[in-house]
Amino acid sequence: MKDTTKRLFFCYTLLISNCMFAQEHDYKTFEKNTMEGTKVGITNKKTGKEVLPAVYDNVFEYENERFFVQNNGKIGVIDTMGKIIIPFQYDDVAVKDDRAFLRKANKWAMFNYQAGIAMTTFQYDEVLGYEDGIARVAIAGKQGYVDKFGKQILSCKFTEGYDCYGEFILVYEKVFVSTGYEYVTRNNDGEIINKRDIGSSDKLPIVFNKQGKIVYKGVHGERVKFCNGKSVFIVEGAMENYSKPAYHKLIDASGFTIIPYSTKYKFDPDKNWIRIDAPTGRGILGFDGKVLLNPNFASISDYTYNNETLAKVSFKNDSFFYIDTNAKCVEFNGVKCPE
Template sequence: MTQERIILGFLLLLITSCSKIENNSTKLYERIMGQNSWGYNDGKGNVVIPLGKYKFLNPIDEKGMIYANKGTKYGYIDIHENILVPFEYDDLTVFSQELSCAKKNGKFGFINRKGKIVIPIQFENETFFRKNGLALVKKNDLYGFIDKKGKEIIPLLYQNANQVILDSLVTVKKQGKWAFFDSFGKQKTDFIYDEIAATSFNYKDTFWKNGLILVRKNRQIGYLDKNLKEVVAFGKYETGDRFNSNRIAIVSKNQKYGIIDEFGKEVVKTEYDTIEHPEESYRESEIFLAKKGNYLILLDKNGKKIYDKIKDFSFDHASLGNKTQKIYHIQDLNGKYGAINTKGELVIPVMYDEFRDFRSNNNAIVKHKGKFGLVDLNNKITYPIDNEEIEQNSRDLAFYIIKKNGKVGIINKELKTMINFDYQDLQPCFYDQINKFIAKQNGLYGVIDRLGGIIIPFQYTEMSNWVEYGPGSNFHFVTKDKKQGLITKEGKTVIPVIYDSLFYDSDKIIILSKNGKYGVVTIQNKQIIPFAYEKIYLEPSLFSKKKETEFYVLKNGKYSIINDKNEVIKSDLPKNEVENKFSYYYN
């Protein structure tokens, strides 16, 4: 997939985008998406290009052209729907170096902005022109490079080829070996490399702008500079990474790891068991994590040691006043927690049994000598460390649920009491985690609001919050006097709390038992199977492949299969076979 195609794929995710076209006056147009179609409105919301005509429209480019998909064909239009490139192509790319790669009858070529074919449609790959003025093309399963006039700068004679966005160098492969060429077609090295690695640099590819080029020859790695001179000799290191944007790379020899700079100098000696970039927010971080023996070492993006001899660490952000800064939680070899800043300065002493994330907040939950409290980035105690538990709501960090002296209450982000410590338990309702709470008082559950007002009275010995395969987040399964039922989040009865057991499969199938007999109702409490059976089993709808709902029922000691009309489909089923079949689901 080419870079242009990646960009286009990203743009497809956007529901709307705004574009400006410069002519006599500047107009703002808004790209809109409908059901399987796209259009444009003007800045006042008036329709300029209606929905329903085009399967896809790209944002307006710098020359006022819009990449468009109509039916099964692709072309270019302007904002007034004038056709600039006819809809006769199976695919097109956005313009790169003023040319668009066009696909027709399974082959590729190039058109200009007037829709004229300037490089014949003859190639086997989608491609585009890089900054060096070349495009990598394939024909008859062989690769080479052409310029914008279609001239072969590097003949199409090779097994494979590669180019990058930033550099003038390209690489080609012959008889299993790679060589470097420049953008004028001059061969710069012999075909001697088994592998030549490109590097990511600010989302653009490069061979050498990060520092050195990683190559492999005769099963050994080495590094070359931009002039293709050998800087790190082949065989000096057993393994090596590409150079990163800070112009350093991880290497290893004798199964020990270190870091080198662009001059081949070891800025971190090869003395560690491992060195890696830890993951931060689902991506590789700039810092390094090294391991030596039974401890870890943090190194900054330049390889300088931040902190030594730790058991574990994690990333976090903390606020102090109006400023937010990155910090690292660290755990020492004795299991105690603290925090350092990016310079390696200790900001939270390594003294806590637990230390939860600030998450860009002013306070963090800590545990010390078996009790919980809150501290700020200066390790100032902002809420006493004398509580049995503290939990922070996960949605917007708006409050803390605190248990103290056997009672539970809530304080807000400003550390003021929000709900008094009058409850045995409190948990935010799944359907409104900011304003409503399931509360327990005197052994019974109900629902209250953030001011302590009662929404559902305290009358249930059990109350569900959210069930993955339940009836949704607007309901509670409840138990009262050992009987079960279902209520809404407002406390309205859906299934009366009179049943000995309740099994929810779907809104259309709820299996209940009462006085030793089983039946089935809907979520509207409409009976579909009478309470006439000693057992009712059902394959959960998630796993069942049958079109018709089948219930396995026990009556007078015999199992049968019935449908949702209570009609017998099959009778006299072996008892052991049925009960073994459903033991996993119902026990």
């Protein structure tokens, strides 16, 4: 899982000039040359009527009847009637879904840009992500989480975190793992002058829900994988050595272990379901953890058939059939479903 440490998913002012107008909607920019230079305004594409006069330095974003506009080097928000919703006081803007993040004096705050209300104070050094109604923010290099109403879910104390995924928030906590041995330093008289534990640093996964309650706290060597259905997740345990496979277990949103650890099974999240790799063969789990195809098959392909709507499931004797995205058998190209 890749940690997004920049606001790459936002259209924000330093990288765009007309990002909003690459999208399909009813408005377009127009320019006017003035004694103060080129100014930008907005017209309605259907009616041709002027919506905003060409008196602004730039228009960066359009969301839900709101324009994010720069004037005299500062950014604010105006509606389609020309009413100022958020005054021109800010240095940068990042917009995602139903929230805007505005920067002032090198600090960020979250805004409900439709109402023009600040949901938090200007306290964050960075806004790292906003997914499923949860913002991932940072203060002094430490990450935390805030909901869409500005309520702090987790304080900024984590060195590694990831964007909210459905009901889950994943962070990693740094720990020191001891080997059980000490490095002892003695003086010339044999007296102990220093003891140092021998070990190494590691990180343990912690999964929270949106309310900040711990769903799962991992142990040394574990890593977490989320699934498309956003209702279960996979925990991968560490390998004892590189000659042995990692082990996996499947956990639901309440923290209940649906399938316990086993070195015999490997789970791999896919777009439509979870693949099972077992000694007996390949199979499929639904995102609720229920078995859709028992792990008794030689292989299960990606969706590359019938305009990428079907996958091929092969038996060990090389015969096969096709399944749809719900893992249901579908007769296709003369191949019937098995009994």
